Amino acid sequence: MVSQNISIENTRQWYRTAPVTAFPADGGGCVKIGERQIAVFHFKATGEWYACQNMCPHKAQMILARGLIGDCQGEPKVACPFHKKTFSLKTGQNLNGEEYAIETYPVRVEDGFVYIAL
């Protein structure tokens, strides 16, 4: 656990994005970090936050933040609004059994702000 944290600290940088209140509960929002678009999701019931690339790899559309979130057998997931391709928000893995996956990023909440490590 400790070594993992260190490796993230070593290779990634944390970015402060927006206040918690700016994000919809049980939905997603997109943040711009430099030129990158990151989708951020908040599961209100469990207080969990997830972040992933905003681009759906299926048709290369900047859209995932507008997707519906939920779970598949407890695994948190997002469904792309275009064709309902679903991805695990923990691993980025495609849950429809297709090849392409997405990048996911660590999220932490501090002082009422949402931070993402890229």
Add this chain to the structure above:
Amino acid sequence: MTNIVVVGNGMAGFKFCEKLLARTEGIATDGGRFSLTVFGEEPRPAYDRVHLSAYFSGTPADELTLAPAGWYADHGIRLFTGECVVQIDRDARTVTTHSGRCVPYDVLVMATGSAPFVPSVPGIHKDGIFVYRTIEDLEAITNWGRQATRAAVIGGGLLGLEAAKAALDMGLETHVVEFAPRLMPRQLDSAGAGILKAKMEAIGVSIHLSKNTTHFEGYDRVAGLRFADDTVLDADMVIISAGIKPRDELARKIGLAIGPRGGIVVNDAMQTSDPAIYAVGECALHGGMIYGLVAPAYEMADVVASAIAKHADLESERAAGPTKLFTGFDMSTKLKLIGVDVASFGDPFCETTKHRSLVWEDRLNGIYKRVNISEDGKYLLGGILVGEAEAYNMLLQTCKNRILLPPTPEDLLLPARKGEGTAAGAGVMSLPDEALICSCEGISKGDICSSITEKELGDVAAIKKCTKAGTGCGGCVPMLGDLLTETLKAQGKIVRKVLCEHFDHTRQELYDLVRINEEETFDEVLAHYGKGHGCEVCKPAVASILASVHNDLIARHSVIQDTNDRYLANIQRGGTYSVVPRVAGGEITPDRLIALGQVAQKYNLYCKITGGQRIDLFGARVDQLPMIWEELIEAGFESGHAYGKALRTVKSCVGSTWCRFGVQDSVGFAIEIENRYKGLRAPHKLKSAVSGCVRECAEAQSKDFGIIATEKGWNLYVCGNGGAKPQHAQLLASDIDRETCIRYIDRFLMFYIKTAEPLARTATWLNKLEGGMGYLRSVVIDDVLGLNEQFEQEMQRLVDAYQCEWKSVVESDDLRSEYRHFINTSDPDPTLAFVEERGQKRPAGW
């Protein structure tokens, strides 16, 4: 070692081999216990003569083969095709073929079949006159037909009409000549035959009745038929199909008993006058009858297989049982003749039995049905069906199994209404287990049901493969489907259509729960009835239920909506949205058209007219949507709900206001309807239309509910569908006034909204609705559920709760703030890209 020889390799001869192998399962033919030798005079192994006319519609001869030559070899059967048996020595027990081959037998099976009966009419040997029996005959007919123009078929029976179809398929002018005063005299009465004649004539087959051919015209090639009444029918091809004549010449030659009009006499065990010789199929005369159908021939084959296996002590344990006997056979038959269903069953005429007949005749649609009922009204004795024979299987079973008739036997005859569960489907489980479902193969209901259960068969193809039922004439295949469905249902194998892993409820159950307990948010619904976080399936479904129950502003539940409902616009390639303001009934003023154009120009939106008589503005960024709508609302527009599973448009034609044909004000009514139901959320989108006259320019019959003006009022059609599986709407009520029409639509829509599965259009819903259209009509019109008052009140509440969603959003800073691409900056999405095409923009590549 028992030597079994079969003379004849037609359908009966083949079936005998198959049945014998089944009865001697496990006893190898090459193991010294018995040998099986088959002679066939045709050049190819046995083929399906029943479906011979399929040859003309393109089925290759190979596909008609019952089993390839390899099958015989694999089972140790010696098959000699193209070899004709010419002599049988009953003392030495040998058969000799035309090539001089001599084979000994212990048991002989005559399966020589029949030949077409060819009347001895002068000129019968002219070129261009054919019989219709073998593939070689068909090849000859095809060759001749290429240079012929007019074909006459002699014989208006089953086979004759088949031959007529073949001629028609070849593109020839086709005539059928029948000696009797009606078509199919052995199966149909004169009224039924009359309907069949009209149907035949409608598709271009000329029918000549009571015609006795006395002479064939022409020099060496046939040129016509001269009849006893001295009339002439020109024809350059003649197909003779005037009945069959048993092939008994060999039996006659060796002194077996022959019937006065031909046929090898057999007893109930199918034994000829020589106990070592059996006969099966169309050459056998049993009880004074020649059976010209495949099902009795197969039954005879099994009887002989049973007798031989028993006497030669070859019976496998499984097949052991009393020797089978042939005790006559039901000649019921159903077939499709040139697209016309024809069936007769039991005793179709009841000429010698006291009975009562019920007749239904619909000359307009060419339907004739007759059933004969015992004098006490208890039993079905037989009947005739022409033009519509869906009820055949059930009627046949009712007849054969002496099932007590309902007190209103006329129900047996009434036309099956589309969409209504047919009596046959519902009643199939009421048959006894012994009921013979497949007469061709002799498979009972019990056999089929136990196979479905024990072998876990899941479709009709598997049933056919496993039990052989349905592999003969195929007439029982619909019943196999019914048996499968009912058997699975009895096992509880119908899976309840629950929403998803988060809700163990159907949509209907959840709808009722929400209505009763008045949950107002997804979280409440999930907490009360579900588990987990929900997903992309149940969230929009619950959102739709909440909207249908409360008609609350859906923008207040944005995170559980699909993206179109979340942003109240239709997402398009590239991630921009399109905007469709409501244009009720398709009626729009020039001022509003100009306003739309100005908005489109200002925001550089691509414009297109929709199929629903509205204007679609494409290419709006998510952050532009509230601004665009602010301007549209200012110009008097409101949301068109093109993004929602909701009422879309009510299309109209101009009707009586402008059109010289219109009989009612269709535009006015369309606007009224559209304004009444706008914003109504349903399991799927709803489309409607109103046409001002029967010409139906608004295409109302392809809509979820469509209205067509009549002289007296309006006809209401429901459950139509365009799209991938088009389906015509069906008439719910006719000549009703506006108020009644609206009341019926209220009830219909509420019933649909309450009971449909998620994302089921009305057409799909109706198709799955038990009882179909009849039931729907009884709910909406006759109020069998007693819920209509409630339906109307609920609808009125939804109508009263309507608000323009876009107006609410535009007026709320809070809701407007959700329309942005980024949370942490007001920049638009920098990846959006457009290209120009035909003077407008469109998104760059996908």
